[in-house]
Amino acid sequence: xxxxxxxxxxxxxxxxxxxxxxxxxxxxxxxxxxxxxxxxxxxxxxxxxxxxxxxxxxxxxxxxxxxxxxxxxxxxxxxxxxxxxxxxxxxxxxxxxxxxxxxxxxxxxxxxxxxxxxxxxxxxxxxxxxxxxxxxxxxxxxxxxxxxxxxxxxxxxxxxxxxxxxxxxxxxxxxxxxxxxxxxxxxxxxxxxxxxxxxxxxxxxxxxxxxxxxxxxxxxxxxxxxxxxxxxxxxxxxxxxxxxxxxxxxxxxxxxxxxxxxxxxxxxxxxxxxxx
Amino acid sequence: xxxxxxxxxxxxxxxxxxxxxxxxxxxxxxxxxxxxxxxxxxxxxxxxxxxxxxxxxxxxxxxxxxxxxxxxxxxxxxxxxxxxxxxxxxxxxxxxxxxxxxxxxxxxxxxxxxxxxxxxxxxxxxxxxxxxxxxxxxxxxxxxxxxxxxxxxxxxxxxxxxxxxxxxxxxxxxxxxxxxxxxxxxxxxxxxxxxxxxxxxxxxxxxxxxxxxxxxxxxxxxxxxxxxxxxxxxxxxxxxxxxxxxxxxxxxxxxxxxxxxxx
Numbered sequence: 001x002x003x004x005x006x007x008x009x010x011x012x013x014x015x016x017x018x019x020x021x022x023x024x025x026x027x028x029x030x031x032x033x034x035x036x037x038x039x040x041x042x043x044x045x046x047x048x049x050x051x052x053x054x055x056x057x058x059x060x061x062x063x064x065x066x067x068x069x070x071x072x073x074x075x076x077x078x079x080x081x082x083x084x085x086x087x088x089x090x091x092x093x094x095x096x097x098x099x100x101x102x103x104x105x106x107x108x109x110x111x112x113x114x115x116x117x118x119x120x121x122x123x124x125x126x127x128x129x130x131x132x133x134x135x136x137x138x139x140x141x142x143x144x145x146x147x148x149x150x151x152x153x154x155x156x157x158x159x160x161x162x163x164x165x166x167x168x169x170x171x172x173x174x175x176x177x178x179x180x181x182x183x184x185x186x187x188x189x190x191x192x193x194x195x196x197x198x199x200x201x202x203x204x205x206x207x208x209x210x211x212x213x214x215x216x217x218x219x220x221x222x223x224x225x226x227x228x229x230x231x232x233x234x235x236x237x238x239x240x241x242x243x244x245x246x247x248x249x250x251x252x253x254x255x256x257x258x259x260x261x262x263x264x265x266x267x268x269x270x271x272x273x274x275x276x
Numbered sequence: 277x278x279x280x281x282x283x284x285x286x287x288x289x290x291x292x293x294x295x296x297x298x299x300x301x302x303x304x305x306x307x308x309x310x311x312x313x314x315x316x317x318x319x320x321x322x323x324x325x326x327x328x329x330x331x332x333x334x335x336x337x338x339x340x341x342x343x344x345x346x347x348x349x350x351x352x353x354x355x356x357x358x359x360x361x362x363x364x365x366x367x368x369x370x371x372x373x374x375x376x377x378x379x380x381x382x383x384x385x386x387x388x389x390x391x392x393x394x395x396x397x398x399x400x401x402x403x404x405x406x407x408x409x410x411x412x413x414x415x416x417x418x419x420x421x422x423x424x425x426x427x428x429x430x431x432x433x434x435x436x437x438x439x440x441x442x443x444x445x446x447x448x449x450x451x452x453x454x455x456x457x458x459x460x461x462x463x464x465x466x467x468x469x470x471x472x473x474x475x476x477x478x479x480x481x482x483x484x485x486x487x488x489x490x491x492x493x494x495x496x497x498x499x500x501x502x503x504x505x506x507x508x509x510x511x512x513x514x515x516x517x518x519x520x521x522x523x524x525x526x527x528x529x530x531x532x533x534x535x536x537x538x539x
Contacts (some may be wrong), residue, residue, distance in 0.1 A: 033354075036347050038492075039409045046414070050402040060400075076307070085303035090301065126520040129480040130493060131512045134500050140318035140327065144308040149315075218395040218483060228395075233401050243399075251391040 056240060063248055065242035074230060074246070078253055081226035084148040084211040085257075092155025092212075093205045099156060100163030107167055107193065118164070124157030133219050147224025151212045158211070162204050163197065170196040202268060206261050213257055217250055227253070285426075325505070332513060334508035340495060340514045346409065347491035349517060351477040354413045358420025358477075359470040365421055366428025369455060372440060373432060383429065386500060390422035394480050398487055412489025416477045424477075427469050429463045468533045475519075475526040482515045 010016055038045050067074055099117060101107045108114035131151040140146050175192035183191065220228020227250055234243040283518045366368075368374045369382035398415035435458060443457045485493020492515045499508035 028356075032353065035353050038349055039346060039532055040351075041408070041410045043410075044409060045405065049405060056400065056404045079303075080307045083307035086300065087304045087308055087310070123516070126516045126523070127512070128479055128493075128515055128519060130483045131484050131496065131515065134486075134496065134508075135322070136318070138500070139322040140314050145310055145314060147308070148308045212287070214393045218393045220400070222486065227392075231396060231399065235403060240403065247392065247396060247400075250396065251388060254391040 017041065029184050045144070047264045049071070059238075059240040060244040063239065063244040064239075065245050067245050068240050069225050074227075075227070077220075077227045078249060080144050081216045081220060081228065082213065082253070082257065084216040084219075084226060085209055088148045088151025088154055088216070089205055089212050092152040093159055093201065093208065096156045096159035096163055097201060098169040099160045101189065101193075103160060103164035104167035106170070106172065107189065117160075119149060121164075123159055124153065127157070129154050129215055129219065130222065133222055133224060137223055142223040142225075143217070144220075144225035147216060147219040147226070150153055150219060150224075151215060154215065155208050155212065159204055159208060163201055166197045166200045167193060199269070203265070206265050210258065211260060213254060295466075327500065328505040329509045332422045332509040333504075334523065336499075337508045337514070340492065340510055343485075343495045343511075343512050344518055345488070347478065347481050347485060347493070347515075348522075350409050350412050350481050350489070350491060351416065351522075353476055353480075354416035355420060355470055355474045355477055357413070357417040358473065359424055359466065361417060362421045362424035362428050363427035363459075363466070366432060367458070369429035372437065373450070373454065373458070382425075386425040386429070387421055388532045389418065389427070389516075392422075394419040395483060395487060398484050398489060402488065405518035407488035407490075409490045412481060412484045412491070413490070415483060415484060419480065420473050420477065422461065424466075424469055424473055428462060428466060431465055432458055435461050464533060468530045471529050473524050475522045478522040479519055483518070518533065 008107070030211045033262070051145050099121070102113055103117040103121060105114060108117070129150060132153050133146065136146040140149065170193055174196075178192055179188055192247075216224070216226060217228040217231075220226040220230075220233045223229065227246060231243055231246045234240070234246060365382050365386055368378050369386060371379060374382065393416050397418050398411055401411040401414050405414070439457055439461075440453060443453045448456065468483050481489065482493040482496070485495075486497035488494065492511060496508055496511035496515060499505070507511060528529040
């Protein structure tokens with residue numbers, strides 16, 4: 001093999017790789033610039049207008065925690081936000097469970113019902129929360145009730161499908177066994193299907209509560225009440241110190257709720273055997 | 277003691293749980309101002325208003341195309357920005373790359389961010405940059421760091437220590453280890469997570485738009501505030517289609533990445 005020319009595929013040559021990388025980099029920069037141009041936004045205002053950001057931060061500091069005793073309704077608005085998430089999750093999960101029975105292949109009365117329910121659930125999942133809220137605000141009026149209902153609708157979309165999938169994956173043997181012993185449809189659901197899906201239903205509901213709590217803050221901004229509403233009010237009257245205090249409260253609340261949910265979940269699942 | 281075959285001995289021990297739950301529900305319902313009469317009235321009112329929302333005013337659709345594109349473009353800019361930021365925060369939050377004090381700072385910033393909904397971040401940014409797409413872009417980019425930064429940090433920490441040691445043993449500096457060992461290792465999952473985040477951002481940006489970040493959410497909110505309900509229906513349907521499409525595209529791309537076709 002002496003004298004055989006050493007050939008390296010061109011794509012492995014350092015110069016080619018470098019050129020390709022530079023081209024890719026340039027292309028993505030150009031693409032990004034194009035996108036900014038499309039929006040008529042100058043990304044450099046991040047640098048040139050940064051003093052506004054520091055200005056706002058200056059305005060926000062220190063957070064005005066005096067709010068907590070000067071304006072005790074803040075506490076109520078926190079409770080309100082948690083309540084919205086709690087009820088929305090609970091009612092939503094309940095409705096989702098009933099609906100998922102109709103959407104699961106092995107429990108639905110027939111294929112047509114299953115298809116219709118599945119399509120409705122898919123449509124709901126594609127609908128942004130805000131659309132549901134805006135419609136509900138018109139229907140039941142501004143306030144926490146509208147926000148709770150829209151969280152409820154959102155939870156049904158989120159969990160109807162998950163629950164239905166869980167039901168479709170249950171082991172058919174127990175159901176067939178008690179059907180052979182003469183169990184009716186509802187009895188099969190209660191004694192063969194429910195025990196098998198309950199752990200996943202409960203676990204998903206805890207997750208839903210976590211998602212819904214954040215959404216409850218967001219929906220409050222649009223007139224759903226609760227702490228989100230307080231934040232928006234404080235911002236629109238330029239009381240940034242109050243707003244910052246509320247923000248910290250929100251973070252603390254979300255953290256506390258996460259820990260509380262974890263604690264309850266652990267206790268529940270240590271009882272899991274008994275739950276069945 | 278039995279009632280209809282249900283014995284007190286069997287179900288009685290749930291009594292306390294049920295009582296606590298009932299109490300919680302009662303308090304929550306009172307706080308949320310739940311009222312069945314409002315619900316019934318709302319349903320009746322909603323049904324009677326259906327004629328205002330329907331049929332959709334399709335002539336408005338041509339005016340919805342650009343806002344929809346603006347929403348997509350906002351997410352197209354914000355997601356890569358967030359991904360790049362989250363690589364920085366993720367590396368700084370990984371035990372095997374960063375010193376303990378840096379990890380602490382980065383991890384608590386990421387956790388704090390995850391505790392704040394995007395809309396709250398947007399409200400702060402709007403105070404600084406004013407209404408418009410730029411505040412929306414920044415809010416979504418920062419919002420992405422909460423999720424992606426944690427994922428990157430966890431993925432880096434899971435890298436086999438022997439791989440890092442062997443790179444260091446041949447004399448690689450920390451930057452070289454990051455560039456030639458860590459980045460290639462986390463890149464596929466990073467791309468896949470970012471695509472998922474894009475989908476999440478599309479949903480979020482409809483909401484942010486309603487506050488004033490522009491795009492389809494803004495059109496929707498404006499149409500409802502101006503009582504042009506049949507126009508609002510078109511905006512709602514457009515945003516629905518947008519979310520649906522982004523979900524399909526994201527599912528398709530992530531499946532391709534997962535199976536290694538698009539590596």
